Amino acid sequence: MSLNQTQKDKIEKILKESLRAKFKNYKPETSSMPFHTRLLGKDRMALFSFIHSLNTNFGTAVFEPVALELAKTNFKITAKQADAGTQISEGSQIEIENIINNISAANTKPNKNDETERIREVSQKGKMQKVKLTKVDISLEKTDGEKFLFDIKTAKPNKGSFKEFKRTLLEWIAAIFAKNPKAKVNTLIAIPYYPYDPKPYVRWTIAGMLDIPNELKVADEFWDFLSGKDTYKDLLCCFERVGIELRDEIDNYFKKYNK
Incomplete structure (x- = not known):
């Protein structure tokens, strides 16, 4: 459309x-x-x-x-520079470190669905720690309550930044679950345009920190997601x-x- x-x-x-x-x-x-x-x-x-x-x-x-403006047609709630939350459980902090360390060491491959459920399981364990998280650039919510939180990045991010990108996405999930462990939430990186088109977006596959289908939307994938084909x-x-x-x-x- x-x-x-x-x-x-x-x-x-x-x-x-x-x-x-x-x-x-x-x-x-x-x-x-x-x-x-x-x-x-x-x-x-x-x-x-x-x-x-x-x-x-x-x-x-x-x-x-x-x-x-584009997202208004498909989402019930839209906001920019939003807060994911102000606290994360101790259990979530430990689990996030484990996830990132294992991916960095190539012991495991990124798997967003698995990572999300692991954080959900520990989202209420231990004390709640006050945190100051990266702002959510674009926060969207469907009529059924499903959330999509986007971190918009430049088209040529440095390879060394991938680990922090991943941490941000996982911390947002932990903060949402700290408030509601039954929430359905998706956290993603958005790249508004692709400078190497039509060549493949090799930067992301080399980095190995992201679950590409579930954590990254580049160019038309991002904009078409907001408002249709x-x-x-x-x-x-x-x-x-x-x-x-x-x-x-x-x-x-x-x-x-x-x-």
């Missing part, structure tokens, strides 16, 4: 507002690059700096609000239309840096 016109209009409005807000608050880096500036021009250097700045908060400024294709078209519509506005904005 592709996006309807109302959805497209809302997505494009989000994009325009996000980009214009960035223009309004943007201040170019003050570091002097005399050779680059003379070779390329102040406007191009300002554009380069702007793109770099935009990349650092593209997830929160663009991907998160767009994802929430062909959402990813329609979303790219929305971005393109906004870019064409605002092209003159963008060009005029950066021309002022040549004055």
